[in-house]
Amino acid sequence: MQQKRLLDENYRLFLIDGSSEKNQSVNTHYMSALKSASNISRLAWSGDVCLEDVHFSYPLRPDVEILNGLNLTLKCGTVTALVGPSGAGKSTIVQLLARFYEPNSGRLTVAGEDVRTFDKSEWARIVSLVNQEPVLFSVSVGENIAYGLPDDHVSKETCNVEAYLVARGRNRYSRALLKNAPILILDELVFHRPPVHWMQLCERLVQDALNHLMKRRTTLVIAHRLSTVQNAHQIALCSDGRIAELGTHSELLAKKGQYASLVGTQRLAFE
Numbered sequence: 001m002q003q004k005r006l007l008d009e010n011y012r013l014f015l016i017d018g019s020s021e022k023n024q025s026v027n028t029h030y031m032s033a034l035k036s037a038s039n040i041s042r043l044a045w046s047g048d049v050c051l052e053d054v055h056f057s058y059p060l061r062p063d064v065e066i067l068n069g070l071n072l073t074l075k076c077g078t079v080t081a082l083v084g085p086s087g088a089g090k091s092t093i094v095q096l097l098a099r100f101y102e103p104n105s106g107r108l109t110v111a112g113e114d115v116r117t118f119d120k121s122e123w124a125r126i127v128s129l130v131n132q133e134p135v136l137f138s139v140s141v142g143e144n145i146a147y148g149l150p151d152d153h154v155s156k157e158t159c160n161v162e163a164y165l166v167a168r169g170r171n172r173y174s175r176a177l178l179k180n181a182p183i184l185i186l187d188e189l190v191f192h193r194p195p196v197h198w199m200q201l202c203e204r205l206v207q208d209a210l211n212h213l214m215k216r217r218t219t220l221v222i223a224h225r226l227s228t229v230q231n232a233h234q235i236a237l238c239s240d241g242r243i244a245e246l247g248t249h250s251e252l253l254a255k256k257g258q259y260a261s262l263v264g265t266q267r268l269a270f271e
């Protein structure tokens with residue numbers, strides 16, 4: 001019996017038997033699986049991620065449409081900050097991007113390919129989900145130096161910050177880095193903030209660590225800090241299950257629309 005030996009990207013060995021019609025179709029299945037596994041990673045490193053005319057309601061409340069015709073493009077290798085009032089649908093967008101749920105209609109694409117053509121387990125390998133705040137601090141003092149802080153900043157306070165944060169979310173940041181996924185989704189929590197006297201140092205550490213993590217990745221961050229929003233390549237304001245405003249911080253402020261009033265009314269939450 002003639003057999004072909006194939007190695008997949010994890011160096012698992014597939015023995016493919018080419019002797020019958022039935023096995024031919026199994027072969028084709030394996031071949032396309034192998035092709036798509038390497039494909040999806042290549043596509044995600046090189047193309048945009050798009051939500052196209054997405055409608056969605058949660059299975060337990062099918063009568064309540066949460067997203068209604070939502071369009072959003074995450075440009076490859078850039079950072080999109082997602083903002084909006086509570087209940088607007090931000091976390092729902094994240095859950096669809098992570099493919100915990102599928103849209104009722106519309107589609108999610110990467111480099112123009114419908115993600116449903118790829119296995120969910122393959123998708124999970126190219127997407128990193130990180131809860132930002134406790135995570136980004138859980139790096140060692142040495143690593144903080146490596147992020148570019150001058151020596152005098154790496155003080156007793158840094159150690160305090162580190163101890164606080166290591167206790168909260170050990171190693172998730174490192175895991176996200178090690179996973180080296182092309183698509184990064186961050187949820188920047190505002191609660192559980194460190195004590196006030198740490199804030200100045202924390203902001204600097206967060207920003208340096210974030211910049212490092214987001215480099216060349218297609219990133220969506222549910223943003224609560226003004227500094228994160230200002231540094232993003234684009235800001236998407238989600239309102240009533242749609243993207244109501246899209247642009248940079250200064251463009252959206254000049255528009256004097258919902259984003260401007262969100263910044264105005266929630267200034268303290270943002271800073």
Ligand SMILES: Nc1ncnc2c1ncn2[C@@H]1O[C@H](COP(=O)(O)OP(=O)(O)OP(=O)(O)O)[C@@H](O)[C@H]1O
Pocket residue numbers: 058059060061066084085086087088089090091092093
């Ligand atoms: N699992 C679920 N089943 C049913 N409805 C849900 C579920 N999760 C969220 N919702 C509803 O979907 C709507 C959007 O919620 P979502 O959490 O996406 O908003 P959000 O913009 O992230 O809000 P917040 O800023 O408060 O986290 C809300 O009305 C919420 O009650």
